[in-house]
Amino acid sequence: MKTYILLLALFVSDQFGVVKAEDKVPIADEIVKKANHMSLYQGSDSKGKITMTITDKQGRVRKREFNMLRKDMDDNDHDQKYYAYFLTPADVRKMVFMVHKHTELEKEDDRWLYMPSLDLVKRIASGDKRTSFVGSDFLYEDISGRNINEDTHELTKTTDEYYVLKNVPKKPNTVEFEYYIAYIDKKTFLPMKMEYYKKGARLYRVIKSSKIKLIEAKENDQKVSYPTVVESVARDLESGSTTVMNYSNVQYNIGIENDIFTERYLRRPPRKVMR
Amino acid sequence: MKCCKVLTILSILIIQQSLWAEEDSLFEQFAPLEIHGFYELRGGYRIRKDSYEKDMSIMENRFQLEAFAYNDWADFKYKGDVWGDWVTEQADYDTREAWLFTRPTDFMDVKIGRQILTWGTGELVFLNDLFPKDWQSFFIGRDAEYLKAPSDAAKFSFFTDIVNIDVVYTPQFDSDRYITGEYISYWNSTKQRLAGRDAIIHADKPNRWFRDDEVAVRIYKNVNNYELALYGYKGFWKNPGGETASGISIFPDLNVYGASIRGQLGKGIGNAEAAYYQSKDDENGSNPLVNNSEMRYLLGYSQEIGKDFTAGLQYYIEQMLDYDAYKKSLTSGPAKDQYRHVITLQLTKLLMNQNLELVLSSYYSPSDKDAYLRPNIKYKYTDNLTLEAGANIFFGDYENTFFGQLQNNTNIYTAIRYSF
Numbered sequence: 001m002k003t004y005i006l007l008l009a010l011f012v013s014d015q016f017g018v019v020k021a022e023d024k025v026p027i028a029d030e031i032v033k034k035a036n037h038m039s040l041y042q043g044s045d046s047k048g049k050i051t052m053t054i055t056d057k058q059g060r061v062r063k064r065e066f067n068m069l070r071k072d073m074d075d076n077d078h079d080q081k082y083y084a085y086f087l088t089p090a091d092v093r094k095m096v097f098m099v100h101k102h103t104e105l106e107k108e109d110d111r112w113l114y115m116p117s118l119d120l121v122k123r124i125a126s127g128d129k130r131t132s133f134v135g136s137d138f139l140y141e142d143i144s145g146r147n148i149n150e151d152t153h154e155l156t157k158t159t160d161e162y163y164v165l166k167n168v169p170k171k172p173n174t175v176e177f178e179y180y181i182a183y184i185d186k187k188t189f190l191p192m193k194m195e196y197y198k199k200g201a202r203l204y205r206v207i208k209s210s211k212i213k214l215i216e217a218k219e220n221d222q223k224v225s226y227p228t229v230v231e232s233v234a235r236d237l238e239s240g241s242t243t244v245m246n247y248s249n250v251q252y253n254i255g256i257e258n259d260i261f262t263e264r265y266l267r268r269p270p271r272k273v274m275r
Numbered sequence: 276m277k278c279c280k281v282l283t284i285l286s287i288l289i290i291q292q293s294l295w296a297e298e299d300s301l302f303e304q305f306a307p308l309e310i311h312g313f314y315e316l317r318g319g320y321r322i323r324k325d326s327y328e329k330d331m332s333i334m335e336n337r338f339q340l341e342a343f344a345y346n347d348w349a350d351f352k353y354k355g356d357v358w359g360d361w362v363t364e365q366a367d368y369d370t371r372e373a374w375l376f377t378r379p380t381d382f383m384d385v386k387i388g389r390q391i392l393t394w395g396t397g398e399l400v401f402l403n404d405l406f407p408k409d410w411q412s413f414f415i416g417r418d419a420e421y422l423k424a425p426s427d428a429a430k431f432s433f434f435t436d437i438v439n440i441d442v443v444y445t446p447q448f449d450s451d452r453y454i455t456g457e458y459i460s461y462w463n464s465t466k467q468r469l470a471g472r473d474a475i476i477h478a479d480k481p482n483r484w485f486r487d488d489e490v491a492v493r494i495y496k497n498v499n500n501y502e503l504a505l506y507g508y509k510g511f512w513k514n515p516g517g518e519t520a521s522g523i524s525i526f527p528d529l530n531v532y533g534a535s536i537r538g539q540l541g542k543g544i545g546n547a548e549a550a551y552y553q554s555k556d557d558e559n560g561s562n563p564l565v566n567n568s569e570m571r572y573l574l575g576y577s578q579e580i581g582k583d584f585t586a587g588l589q590y591y592i593e594q595m596l597d598y599d600a601y602k603k604s605l606t607s608g609p610a611k612d613q614y615r616h617v618i619t620l621q622l623t624k625l626l627m628n629q630n631l632e633l634v635l636s637s638y639y640s641p642s643d644k645d646a647y648l649r650p651n652i653k654y655k656y657t658d659n660l661t662l663e664a665g666a667n668i669f670f671g672d673y674e675n676t677f678f679g680q681l682q683n684n685t686n687i688y689t690a691i692r693y694s695f
Contacts, residue, residue, distance in 0.1 A: 056628070062658050089658035090311060090694030100500060108539055110500045117420040119393040123502075125543040127579030135629035241628065262497065264434055268376060268384060271345070275307075 028155040031163050032148050034189040035182070037077050040145045042226040043217055043252030045071040047272065049087075050247055052136045057240030063088055064134045066097075067273050071256045078103045081261040082144060085273045092134075096266050101144050109144070114266045121266055130175055137234035137243035142207065161186060177205070188212065188227040207234045217252035226252055312340040312695060319416050319688025327460040327471025332667075332686035333415040334361035339371075349377040362458055371425055384432040389425045392443060394493055394504070396537045396546035398621055399636060400591050402571045403506035403533040403550050405491055405513060406443075409452035414459055414667050414681065416688035424452045428489075438496045445489040448481045450526060451513040462680035465522050467608055469674055469683065478515045478524035487511075501538035506531065506550070517556065517565035527565045528555035543578030560597025563604040568596040583625035591617040609675055616642045630655040638678065645671030645678035663690040 052064040065087040073079040082099040086092045100110040108126040115122065129141040150170060157164035162183040169175045176198070183193040190212060196205035211231035217224055230247045260270055319333040337358035344351050354372040359365075374388030395404040399422075412421035428445040453476075454461045460471035481487030489510030496503050508531040515524035533550030550571045557565035571594070577587035593615040595601060602610055622635045636649040651665035666687045671679020 054628070060657070062630075062655075089655075090313070091655070091661065093311065108542070110539065117391065118423050119391045121393075123537055123544045123546075125578045125585060126539075127585070128582055131583055132629060239628075259434075263495075263502075264384065264432065264439070268350075268386075274345075 028153040028165060031155065031165060031184055031189070032153045032167075032182075033077070035184045035191050036145065036148050038189045038227070039191055039229070040080070041072055041077045042228070043219065044075075045069070045254060045256040046250065046252045047254055047256070048247050048250040050084075050245060052134065052138070053244045053246075054136050055242050055244075062135065064092075064136060066134075067275075069256055069260060069273055071258065071261065080144075081258075083261055083265070083273060085269050094269075096269060098261060098266055099144060100261065103147055103149075105147065105149055112263075112266055119267070121263060136245070137205075137236045137239075137241050138207075138245060142234065156181075158186075162192065190227055190229060204237045205235065206237070207232060213250075215250045215252060219253060307344065309343040310341070311343075312338065313692050314338050315418075315690060315692040317417070317688060317690035319686045321684065321686050323683050323685050325460050325471065325683035327456070327469060327473055328458070328684070329362060329472075331362055332458070332684065333417065333688055335359060341372075349375045351375050382434045384430075384434075386430040386432075387428075389427050390430065391423045392426050392428065392430065392491075393423060394441070394506075396502075396535045396548045396575065397573050397591070398575065398577070398587050398589060398619070400573060400589060400617070400619060402548050402573055403493075403504075403508070403531065403535065405489070405508045405510065405529075405531060407449045407451050407513065411452055411454050411458055414454075414684060416665055416667055416686060416690075418690075424449070438494050441491075441493040441495075443489075443491040445491075445510070447484050448487045448489055448511055448526070450478075450480055450511070453478075453514045459681065459684050462675045464608055464675070465518070469680065476515065476524055478526065479519070481511055481526055499538075501536060504535045506533040506535070508532075512554070512566055516554070517562075520564065527557065529553065530555060533571075540576065541578075543576055546573070546575040548573040560600035561604050563601070563606060567598070567601050570594040570596060577621070581624075583629065585621075585623045587619075587621040589619040589621075591619065593617075609673075612642050614642055615677070616640060627654075640676070640678065643671070643676035643679060644673065645669070645676045647678045647681070659694050661692045661694070663692070664688070 047067070047069050049065065049067050054062045054064070066084045067087065069083040071081045073081065080101045082101065084097040086095045086097070094116045096114040098112045098114075102109055111124040111126055113122045113124055114120070129144075129146075130139050132138070133140045133143050151167040152170060154166045154168070155163060156166045163186060165182045165184060166179055167182060168179045169177070172178065177196040178199050180194055180196045182191050184190070185192050190209060192209045194207045195203055198204050209229040209232045211229070212227050213230045214225040215228045217226060228247065228250055230250065232245050234243045234245070236242075259265065315337045317333055317335055317337065319331065321328065321330055321332050335358045337356055339354065339356045341354040342352070352372050352374055353370075355368065355370045357366070357368050360367055370389050372389055372391060374386055374390045376384070376386045378384055392406040393404055395401055397404075401408065406426055407424035409421055409424040413419070426443070426445055426449045427447065428443050428449075431442045431444075433440045456471045456473075456475040460469050463470035463474050466474060490508070491510075492507040494505045508529070510529060511526040512529045513526075515526060516529065517525050517527045519525055530553040531550050532553070533548065535546065535548035537544065537546040539545075552569040552571065554566050554568045556562070557567060560567040572592045573589060575587065575589035577585060580586045595611065595613050598613040617638055617640045620635075620637045624633045625631065626633070632653045634651045636651075638647040640646065646669070648668040649665065651663065653661060653663045655661050664687070666685075668685050669678050669681040671682055673679045
């Protein structure tokens with residue numbers, strides 16, 4: 001009975017969405033663009049420490065810690081460069097993972113890994129972005145952002161707090177989900193919750209933004225504050241595993257040079273990323 | 276001894292700097308001292324009878340300590356291993372790293388001291404990387420980290436808009452940690468049979484400071500994320516590449532010139548590398564006791580072929596130059612082929628939230644008719660505790676080929692490591 005109602009509700013909302021989408025397609029796309037900007041492109045660069053606490057079904061806890069630098073290549077929310085310097089666990093300490101992210105569809109990201117014990121700069125074949133990032137419940141794509149052009153977006157509901165969007169992949173065979181629902185905060189445009197569904201409207205994965213902080217920064221010599229997700233939780237309902245991601249020491253617009261994202265700094269990390 | 280010298284120089288530099296900065300105490304200046312390391316037990320056995328070696332292929336408990344600190348002008352690192360070795364029945368110590376790093380100007384980096392050095396595009400195949408390797412450690416199943424042996428060197432890096440240049444100067448020749456017969460049996464060309472602990476190689480290694488030195492240069496540039504590089508090396512064959520008339524192994528002079536490219540190719544990463552090995556002490560190939568000059572070529576491609584599953588395939592060729600002169604001058608033993616072809620395949624699969632890692636590295640030579648398989652399984656029981664098991668499996672039709680001579684060293688091993 002319950003499933004029936006749920007299906008019916010979904011059917012109705014779907015129909016509703018489609019009707020709405022027909023007149024207001026730009027609105028859904030506009031919201032997604034803004035949300036994409038807010039979660040990945042605030043300021044022209046940023047720096048912070050990410051701590052992931054992974055707890056599996058049996059309650060075993062693993063921890064991943066890394067400092068991350070990010071720099072935008074233009075002001076249009078396109079290509080970015082990322083630099084992650086690992087602090088824990090012991091077997092990956094001081095390793096560096098560098099990504100030159102390309103938003104052009106069909107263009108693969110460039111990825112490098114530096115292994116200090118071998119002084120080895122390894123080029124990593126870019127692959128399935130929907131695989132776990134460092135063994136956590138966050139996927140590679142959750143960290144560097146899913147390309148907004150990979151899905152069609154549909155505004156299904158507007159509540160007091162959220163724009164609720166349904167996102168359907170254009171190439172369903174490249175992903176493990178059928179669609180996902182994003183709850184975008186109406187004021188900040190930050191994604192507050194993402195629910196991933198498999199076939200048969202089976203919810204199997206949830207990411208929640210559990211703490212937002214206003215981070216002060218300077219933009220063109222003016223004081224600004226960027227609302228930033230400083231704690232988020234990813235739950236894999238199939239495996240029973242949960243990852244809490246904390247983002248601390250966050251700074252924006254610190255003037256990270258483009259050089260940082262080259263082999264020179266891959267082999268010898270800059271001071272600002274080690275501290 | 277050499278490491279003592281480096282350490283002394285390092286400590287003098289450190290003390291000097293700290294005296295200049297009078298306002299800070301020595302401790303305050305290096306306040307963020309990071310201490311890490313691991314303790315490991317590792318044991319392995321031969322699974323074939325080897326009349327020249329012990330049954331145990333590896334048996335050791337090892338402690339590694341790493342200290343890192345930095346001040347306003349430099350980074351400092353020390354990493355050293357102590358281990359009890361039941362194969363050699365002695366306690367050992369090795370300084371893996373002891374260096375200082377500084378950026379004196381915007382366009383220059385300097386790293387001085389004992390350090391691990393790597394460049395080139397090959398995966399477990401080295402053409403233009405003439406820095407010391409330790410294949411012995413690799414073949415008996417030590418961690419892959421030990422494949423690279425340290426150099427006592429100074430590395431100067433220059434960065435310009437046109438190209439970047441690395442210059443590595445090693446004042447006293449650092450050879451590979453080659454197979455001596457102590458841990459691993461090998462083909463002894465003088466005896467024309469396999470040998471091991473009964474015929475430990477004592478080589479005559481060039482060891483005069485600042486005269487028996489090595490220079491390695493790399494000029495590189497990144498063009499749209501295609502990494503281009505030119506290489507040059509002046510030094511010695513890293514393994515005994517010759518012997519005297521009385522049968523003592525020596526390290527003849529060697530110059531190497533090469534180039535490489537690496538970048539995105541289709542869905543994966545492609546790489547190509549070539550190197551010309553100029554054997555300076557036997558330029559026309561007429562001396563049968565010294566290696567001939569060689570050309571070496573490598574083509575490689577790696578791609579993700581499934582979820583957390585990567586495959587890398589490489590084709591590698593060693594071509595002996597002046598082959599006719601070699602054949603003519605050969606007085607005893609079977610002749611080597613002019614071409615040695617090697618295909619390598621590397622498979623890596625991650626499972627159980629990437630806590631279980633399965634790796635198969637394999638080498639196969641259709642010309643030598645030999646092969647080397649290196650399966651390895653690693654499980655991260657916790658963030659600190661890792662369990663590992665693996666094998667080094669050698670096949671070959673002949674006793675004198677690169678991997679064929681190692682057949683009796685086929686071994687399995689297991690390890691447990693606690694890191695902190």
